[in-house]
Amino acid sequence: MRYDVLIIGAGVAGLYSAMNLPKSKSVLVVCKDIPWECNTFYAQGGVVTALDRDDIEAHVEDTVKAGAFHNRREAVDILSRTSLDTTRDMIERGMNFDRDGDGNLLYTKEAGHSRERILHAGGDATGRYMHYFLMSNNPHKLQRNTLVYDLLIEDGRCYGVKALVNYEPVTIYAKDTIIASGGVGSLYQYNTNSRTVSADIHGICVEKGITLSDMEMMQFHPTVFVDSPFARKLLLTEALRGEGASVVDDDGYRFLFDYDKRGELATRDVVSRAIFTHKKETNKGVYLDFSMFKRDWFRERFPNITKTFHSLGYRLPEDRVPISPAFHYAIGGIKSDLDGKVEGIENLYVVGEAGNTGVHGANRLASNSLLEGVVFAKRAVSHILGKESSKFKKPIFDKEYKKIIHHGKDREYKRRLREIMWEDVGIIRTKRGLLKAKNIIYDMKNRDIGRLLELRLNTASAIVESALKREESLGTHYIIS
Numbered sequence: 001m002r003y004d005v006l007i008i009g010a011g012v013a014g015l016y017s018a019m020n021l022p023k024s025k026s027v028l029v030v031c032k033d034i035p036w037e038c039n040t041f042y043a044q045g046g047v048v049t050a051l052d053r054d055d056i057e058a059h060v061e062d063t064v065k066a067g068a069f070h071n072r073r074e075a076v077d078i079l080s081r082t083s084l085d086t087t088r089d090m091i092e093r094g095m096n097f098d099r100d101g102d103g104n105l106l107y108t109k110e111a112g113h114s115r116e117r118i119l120h121a122g123g124d125a126t127g128r129y130m131h132y133f134l135m136s137n138n139p140h141k142l143q144r145n146t147l148v149y150d151l152l153i154e155d156g157r158c159y160g161v162k163a164l165v166n167y168e169p170v171t172i173y174a175k176d177t178i179i180a181s182g183g184v185g186s187l188y189q190y191n192t193n194s195r196t197v198s199a200d201i202h203g204i205c206v207e208k209g210i211t212l213s214d215m216e217m218m219q220f221h222p223t224v225f226v227d228s229p230f231a232r233k234l235l236l237t238e239a240l241r242g243e244g245a246s247v248v249d250d251d252g253y254r255f256l257f258d259y260d261k262r263g264e265l266a267t268r269d270v271v272s273r274a275i276f277t278h279k280k281e282t283n284k285g286v287y288l289d290f291s292m293f294k295r296d297w298f299r300e301r302f303p304n305i306t307k308t309f310h311s312l313g314y315r316l317p318e319d320r321v322p323i324s325p326a327f328h329y330a331i332g333g334i335k336s337d338l339d340g341k342v343e344g345i346e347n348l349y350v351v352g353e354a355g356n357t358g359v360h361g362a363n364r365l366a367s368n369s370l371l372e373g374v375v376f377a378k379r380a381v382s383h384i385l386g387k388e389s390s391k392f393k394k395p396i397f398d399k400e401y402k403k404i405i406h407h408g409k410d411r412e413y414k415r416r417l418r419e420i421m422w423e424d425v426g427i428i429r430t431k432r433g434l435l436k437a438k439n440i441i442y443d444m445k446n447r448d449i450g451r452l453l454e455l456r457l458n459t460a461s462a463i464v465e466s467a468l469k470r471e472e473s474l475g476t477h478y479i480i481s
């Protein structure tokens with residue numbers, strides 16, 4: 001198989017890249033499972049856009065403030081400025097954001113935003129609507145059940161990938177490869193992510209000596225329903241607190257104000273730590289309370305949450321729902337420049353949650369990530385289309401691999417890894433806990449394990465190493481002695 005462009009991932013970043021590549025190019029989009037099994041599909045709250053030129057400065061300020069000023073300012077400027085074009089482009093191509101009775105776009109506000117600038121669709125089903133829109137507009141071939149387990153890299157250039165297609169090993173060559181494989185959710189015991197998001201490509205990059213940056217910056221979402229048996233825990237969108245839902249304990253006490261004067265509207269890391277600490281110190285349950293909402297309004301604004309929780313036995317908005325923080329978003333990732341080019345490797349790009357342009361700094365502002373996927377996908381594609389076409393080469397890659405899918409005790413080791421990452425590399429970290437995690441990961445790496453576990457362990461090591469290097473707390477990285 002040989003293509004002009006190969007895209008790894010069919011979420012917002014991969015599909016918006018595909019949408020912007022002309023039909024004259026031979027393009028293949030691959031994804032691990034069914035295409036809608038990705039984080040994009042599960043996004044609820046919305047996608048940010050600068051409202052107009054005058055709003056860019058405020059959006060940038062909100063983003064860098066949330067990011068603890070660790071952001072790459074140039075990337076944030078690009079994000080906000082380009083949003084005016086990408087939002088218009090999506091609407092013109094048929095994306096249906098929610099509107100009022102007169103046809104005006106509806107905007108909402110989430111924590112950390114100084115004004116209402118978040119578009120949403122289907123009430124609380126923005127990701128589902130966006131994914132459908134992107135799939136419908138993708139003019140290129142999309143191949144499911146394709147699991148990438150290696151990048152073909154020789155002399156500082158990428159030539160494509162090795163993948164299992166329906167469990168058969170296949171080599172796919174491409175002039176340019178775009179990584180759009182999402183974050184690292186499956187590394188954590190409690191996480192809100194799709195099961196397909198398991199840090200494989202990050203792990204390959206570690207193996208190849210490609211830089212991952214800001215890997216200590218892992219974001220936890222404060223309001224997640226974790227009492228379900230499934231790996232993916234159910235998120236209760238930030239927009240609920242934005243609209244006025246409150247966080248209470250068993251006694252109905254709104255304890256968040258004891259931690260931060262912004263209460264429910266403090267940034268995610270602050271609210272996550274407050275809930276985590278309050279639970280630990282008081283042994284009390286913590287809940288999201290919707291009783292202030294009118295029933296009809298709530299059910300129209302949050303139809304999916306209402307339905308999902310109804311099937312679990314909760315009547316919303318009357319019942320309060322028990323919550324806990326859970327891993328949510330990888331701020332750190334594969335280091336790239338502002339065109340998505342991976343540092344040090346020709347013909348390799350990274351976009352979306354897999355990458356790190358520095359746009360989110362030390363803490364991502366709510367609803368900036370769908371936008372990031374769109375904006376940097378557009379830039380990577382422009383770069384690919386703007387450069388001179390290189391001659392095609394097909395070097396032979398005959399490396400031997402360990403058993404790829406599972407091996408021996410892999411399942412048990414993966415479970416143990418998720419526990420350690422949650423307990424020792426989670427919301428509140430200590431040097432001792434990080435060193436413990438480092439040793440356990442090192443020990444597992446030296447066992448007889450399969451390829452996919454090896455890749456997860458590589459990524460976990462990168463997170464631990466970065467966390468150990470940053471001795472002071474910053475943004476989502478919170479470390480105590």
Ligand SMILES: Cc1cc2nc3c(=O)[nH]c(=O)nc-3n(C[C@H](O)[C@H](O)[C@H](O)COP(=O)(O)OP(=O)(O)OC[C@H]3O[C@@H](n4cnc5c(N)ncnc54)[C@H](O)[C@@H]3O)c2cc1C
Binds near residue numbers: 030149235
């Ligand atoms: C529950 C939830 C709610 C969210 N709500 C919002 C929100 O309201 N607003 C917002 O801005 N952000 C939100 N986010 C974050 C946002 O959804 C993600 O950051 C964004 O969708 C990531 O898009 P992506 O294209 O980078 O990756 P994804 O959408 O996760 O897609 C990853 C793709 O890569 C493929 N892949 C992975 N590994 C491999 C491999 N080895 N081989 C082949 N394919 C592979 C997967 O199959 C998948 O197709 C939310 C996230 C979650 C989990």
